[in-house]
Amino acid sequence: MLLRYALKRALFSVPLLxxxxxxxxxxxxxxxxxPVSARGSLNxxxxxxxxxxxxxxxxxxxxxxxxxxxxxxxxxxxxFGDSFQDRQSVLxxxxxxxxxxxxxxxxxxxxxxxxxxxxxIFSAIRSGSPLDRAFTLSSFLAFSIPAFxxxxxxxxxxxxxxxxxxxxxxxxxxxxxxxxxxxxxxxxWHLVLPVWTTAFGAWVTVAQYMRxxxxxxxxxxxIRTAFAKGLGARRITLRHALPNALLPIITLLGLSxxxxxxxxxxxxxxxxxxxxxxxxxEAAMNYDYPLVMGVVVMGAVLTVFGNLLAxxxxxxxxxxxxx
Amino acid sequence: xxxxxxxxxxxxAFFLLLFAGVALLAPWLSPQNPDRQSLAExxxxxxxxxxxxxxxxGRDVAxxxxxxxxxxxxxxxxxxxxxxxxxxxLGALAGAQGGWVDALIMRAVDxxxxxxxxxxxxxxxVFLGPGxxxxxxxxxxxxxxxxxxxxxxxxxxxxxxxxxxxxxxAGASPWRLILKHLLPNALGPVYVSVTFGLAGAIMMExxxxxxxxxxxPPTPSWGSLLTSGQDYLQTAYWLxxxxxxxxxxxxxxxxxxxxxxxxxFNPRAAQR
Numbered sequence: 001m002l003l004r005y006a007l008k009r010a011l012f013s014v015p016l017l018x019x020x021x022x023x024x025x026x027x028x029x030x031x032x033x034x035p036v037s038a039r040g041s042l043n044x045x046x047x048x049x050x051x052x053x054x055x056x057x058x059x060x061x062x063x064x065x066x067x068x069x070x071x072x073x074x075x076x077x078x079x080f081g082d083s084f085q086d087r088q089s090v091l092x093x094x095x096x097x098x099x100x101x102x103x104x105x106x107x108x109x110x111x112x113x114x115x116x117x118x119x120x121i122f123s124a125i126r127s128g129s130p131l132d133r134a135f136t137l138s139s140f141l142a143f144s145i146p147a148f149x150x151x152x153x154x155x156x157x158x159x160x161x162x163x164x165x166x167x168x169x170x171x172x173x174x175x176x177x178x179x180x181x182x183x184x185x186x187x188x189w190h191l192v193l194p195v196w197t198t199a200f201g202a203w204v205t206v207a208q209y210m211r212x213x214x215x216x217x218x219x220x221x222x223i224r225t226a227f228a229k230g231l232g233a234r235r236i237t238l239r240h241a242l243p244n245a246l247l248p249i250i251t252l253l254g255l256s257x258x259x260x261x262x263x264x265x266x267x268x269x270x271x272x273x274x275x276x277x278x279x280x281x282e283a284a285m286n287y288d289y290p291l292v293m294g295v296v297v298m299g300a301v302l303t304v305f306g307n308l309l310a311x312x313x314x315x316x317x318x319x320x321x322x323x
Numbered sequence: 324x325x326x327x328x329x330x331x332x333x334x335x336a337f338f339l340l341l342f343a344g345v346a347l348l349a350p351w352l353s354p355q356n357p358d359r360q361s362l363a364e365x366x367x368x369x370x371x372x373x374x375x376x377x378x379x380x381g382r383d384v385a386x387x388x389x390x391x392x393x394x395x396x397x398x399x400x401x402x403x404x405x406x407x408x409x410x411x412x413l414g415a416l417a418g419a420q421g422g423w424v425d426a427l428i429m430r431a432v433d434x435x436x437x438x439x440x441x442x443x444x445x446x447x448x449v450f451l452g453p454g455x456x457x458x459x460x461x462x463x464x465x466x467x468x469x470x471x472x473x474x475x476x477x478x479x480x481x482x483x484x485x486x487x488x489x490x491x492x493a494g495a496s497p498w499r500l501i502l503k504h505l506l507p508n509a510l511g512p513v514y515v516s517v518t519f520g521l522a523g524a525i526m527m528e529x530x531x532x533x534x535x536x537x538x539x540p541p542t543p544s545w546g547s548l549l550t551s552g553q554d555y556l557q558t559a560y561w562l563x564x565x566x567x568x569x570x571x572x573x574x575x576x577x578x579x580x581x582x583x584x585x586x587x588f589n590p591r592a593a594q595r
Contacts, residue, residue: 016433016434019430019434020434023434024442024446027443027446027447027450028446030450140575140578140579140582141575143574143578144571144572144574144575144578145571145574146526146529146530146570146571146574148529148530148533148549149529149549149567149570149571152549152552152553152556152563152567153563153564153567155553155556156556156560156563156564159556160556160557160560161560167556264441265441265445266441266530266534269534270553280442281445284445284446284449285449296442299442
C-alpha cells in the first residue's frame, strides 16, 4: 500500500521534471544574446565564418528540438556536458561549489529548526503571555526585512562598524598553510554573517508554523481527555501534543531540502560565498548554457525529491493520507 | 488569547496612505532635484542641507529616496495588479470549468512552483532585458500561481452551494456564473493575498534593481540606491541605512495592513 503510494508519487514527478527542463531550456536558448555573440563582442574583427564555426562547435547550429533531445539523452547518462567558458565538465563545477553551499545552508538549517521549533512550542503553550506577544511582534519585524537588506545591514553593523566579522569571502588569505584547526576556525568566522542572513527569515517561519500547529493540537478533544484523566501538563505536552504537532513540520523539512543544496544566489553574491547560487548566477550571465542547465536540473530534481520525500514520510507517520 | 484588533487595519491603512502620499507628491516633497550632480559635495554625511547625505555623484539622497518611493511603490502596485488579474482569471476558469481546462492550468501552476521563482525571474529578465516595464511583466508572469490556486480552491468550495445551483438552473451562462456569482464570493481571501503579494512585488523589484537587473540608472529606486550603498559600505553608511530602512518600513506597513485585512475577513481564525 505504502509502496504503491510512493511509486505513484514518483511517477508523477517525471513529467514535472521534463516540463521544468523544457521550459528552462527554451527560456535560455530563446533569450537574446548567445555564447557566440558574447565571445564575438570581445573581438570586433570576428568573421561570419568564425561565428559559424563557433556555433557548430557549441552545437548551436542544430534545430532547438535536436539540441534539447541530445541534451536529454546525455543527461540520462549523468553527463551534463562541459562548461562553455573553461571546458571543464559541468559536474566538476557543481562538485566544487556544492561543499560551500552545503556548509552554509546546513548550519543555517540546524539553527532554524533548533531555535524555531522550541520557540514555536513555548509561544503556543504560553499563548498570550508577554513572551508570545514579543514573538508575534518580532516575527512581524523579521518578515519585513528582505534577505539582501539584512545582509547589507549585518555587513554594515558587524563588519564595517564593529569589525567583529569579515564582510565577505570564504576564508582569509593568512589562513593558507596554517593548521587545520586555524583554517576551520577561519571559515567558521566567515560563516557567521551569511548563516544569520540565511537563517533569519526561515527561523521565524518555522517558529510560527510550529506555534500554529501546536495551538491546533492543544484544542483537540484528546488533549482535553488527557487533562480530564488527571495527567500533568508537562506529560500531556510532551507525550500527547508534541508528536502530533510535529507532523506538519515534516513537509517544511522536505521543502528545505532544495534550499540546502541550491543556495541563494543573492546571499552568496553579497557575501562572495563560492557556492551553487553564485555558480548558477554567473553561468547565466555568461550564457554558459550547459552549466545553467546543470544547476537548474540539480535544483529541480532536489525540489521534486524533497517534496516526494516529505509526502512519503508523511504517509508513513500519518496513514490517513494514503488513500 | 489576543483580542481582535481592528487597530492593525486602521494603522496599516494610515501608514500605507502616508507612503503613497510621499510617492505621489514626490515633485513637491523632494528637497532638491534628485538627478543634480555636484562632485564637490560627493559622499557627504547627513547634514541640515542634505539630511540623508549625498551619494558618490554628489546627489541628494533624501530627494532620491522620495523619488525612489514613486518607482518602488509604483512598480510594486502595477506588478501586483497584473498578478492579480492573471491569477484571478486563470484560477476562476480552472475552478469553474473543471475538466481539461482545470488540469491544464493546474499542471502549469505545478511547473511554476517547482522552478525556483528567482531563477525564473532572472531568466526572464535576461530574456526581456532590464527596465521598469519588464520588471512589472516578469513579476506578474511569475507571481500569479498563488492567487490562481487560492481562487480555484474558493470557487471549488462555492460551486456546489445552493445559490450557484439556483443561478445555473435559472440559465446563467458560464461567464455570468463566474463573474456575478462565484468571484464576488471568493474574493475575501484574495484581498489578503494581494496585500502580501504587494510586499513580495516591492521586495522583488528592490532585489532586481539592487542587482542592476531592474530599474536602470539614473532613475532612483530604493533597490538601486542600495547598490551604491554596498560599494561604499565602509565609508558611507547613509547610502545603505536609509534605503534599507525605507524598504523594511514599507514592508512592515503592508504586513500590518494585510494582517488587519485578514482579521476583518476572518475574525475567528485571526483570534488564535
